Amino acid sequence: MASNTEENYLKALFQITIESGNKQEAGTNEIAAHLGVKPATANDMLKKLKLKKLIQYEKYGKSSLTKAGKKIAIEVVRKHRLWETFLFQKLAFSWDEVHEVAEQLEHIQSKKLIDKLDAYLEYPAFDPHGDTIPNAKGELNITIKKTLLEEEVGHQCKMIGVKDNSASFLQYVNKMGLSINQTIRIVARQAFDDLLEIEVNKKISSVSPKFAENIIVECAICNKATKA
C-alpha cells in the first residue's frame, strides 16, 4: 500500500506527464516544484518509487510511471475528482473551495467508499472543473478541454466546468443562468465584435469572448474523445 506522500508523487508525475505536456516523463526538479519540496527530497522518493516498481527512473534521467504506478495515480485522481464533485453537488461548496479539501479526501483508503460515492453521485463524467473522472476500472477519457468560445454556431453543448474559479466570475456565471450540466445552444457569433449569442433555458443572451473562453463545454456533435 502506497503512503499518502507516495500517492502524491505518483499523482504529480501523472499530472505533469499524461495530463499536461505529452511526453510521458518528468524531471526531478519539475516534480519537486510541483509538490513544493526540494529536489533532494524528490530524489529520495524517486529512488524509493523505483524500488517499489511504481516508476521508471535512472540516475540523471527523467522519470515515468510504470503500469502499476499509473494505476495508483489514476485511482487517486478518481478519488480527488469524485470528492470534488460530491462537495460541489451535495454540500454546496463553490468551485474554488473543493480542491483543497479533496487533497485530503483523495487519500482515504476504501475501495467500497469510493465506489459507493461514485454510485451516489450517479457516475459523473466530469468534476466541477470540467476534468474527466476516471471510472472504477481506471479508464480515463482524455477529452481535450473545449471552451464555449471554440464551439460551433448551431451546435448544442453542455456546460461541464469553468476555467476561472474566482468568486466574481462564478457570480457572473450564475447571473447568466449557467451552471454545471446546463445545455447551451450557440445562436450566432457576431463578426463585428466577436460577441457570442447563446440560448440558455429558452432565453437568448450575449457573452464576450473572454467570458466564453472560461466556460468549459462538451459537445456530443463534435466530440473526439480518446481512451488513455
Added chain:
Amino acid sequence: MASNTEENYLKALFQITIESGNKQEAGTNEIAAHLGVKPATANDMLKKLKLKKLIQYEKYGKSSLTKAGKKIAIEVVRKHRLWETFLFQKLAFSWDEVHEVAEQLEHIQSKKLIDKLDAYLEYPAFDPHGDTIPNAKGELNITIKKTLLEEEVGHQCKMIGVKDNSASFLQYVNKMGLSINQTIRIVARQAFDDLLEIEVNKKISSVSPKFAENIIVECAICNKATKA
C-alpha cells in the same frame, strides 16, 4: 494544529475517561493499550501533549484532558460520528462497516466540510451505533444508552441504534421491520417468558429479551438527558 496521531491520543483519553468509567483520568498503559502502541510510545506522546497544554500529566501520575484538549477530542468524535452517519444513511454502508472508514475520515481538517455535512444529514443526534453526536459548539448530550429491554410498557420510543453489529443480527432486525428512526411502541411484557410485545408500523410482534437488549432506543417520555 494537532496531528492525526495527537488527535487519536486525545480521542482515546476522552473515550477512556468521560465515556467509559467516570473518573476523568487514565493511566499510561491504559492509553497505550487503547491505541495499540507500547507504553514507552504513549509516554513520549503524553509528555508532548502536556507541553502543548492539551492534557494534564505528572510523572507516574494519571493523565486527563485540559479544556483545550477536550475541545479537540470532542471535535474528532463529532467528525467520526457524522461520517459514520453519512456512510450509513447516504452510502448504504452497514453498521459494522462504518467505523473503520470513519477512523480515517475523522482526521480531515475542514470546519466548513463538517458543518456542511452536518446540515446535509439534517443535524442528526445519534450515529448508527446510537452514540450521541456532539453539535457544532462541541456540546455533547451524554444520554445513558437505553435499550428496548429497559423501556416501559405503554411508552413509545424511537430506535436509534444497535449494540450487536453482526450481519446475522442486523438481518434479523431488518426482518422485524426495524431500522434507525423507526418508532416502536411497547405493548406488553409477558411475565411468563419475558417476551416483549412491540408494535412496529401497526404490526405487533414479539421479541426475546436477548433481542431487545441489543436495540438502542430513545424515549421522549422518560428522557433524562444531561449536558456535559
Added chain:
DNA sequence: AAAATTAGTTAGGTTAGCCTAACTTTTATA
C-alpha cells in the same frame, strides 16, 4: 515489612519525509 508484581519511565535505535550544503553531470551559450 519484605518480596513480588504491575505500572511507568528512560535511553538508545529505526523509518519516513523533509531540509541544507556541497558536489557532479548534463545542457546551453559564448
Added chain:
DNA sequence: TATAAAAGTTAGGCTAACCTAACTAATTTT
C-alpha cells in the same frame, strides 16, 4: 570547444512516531 548555467545527486542532519531493553516507582501479596 570552453565555460557558465541548470539539473540532478549525495552526505549529513532534523523531527514525528514508533520500537526494545533496562530501569525505577508504586502497588499488591504474602
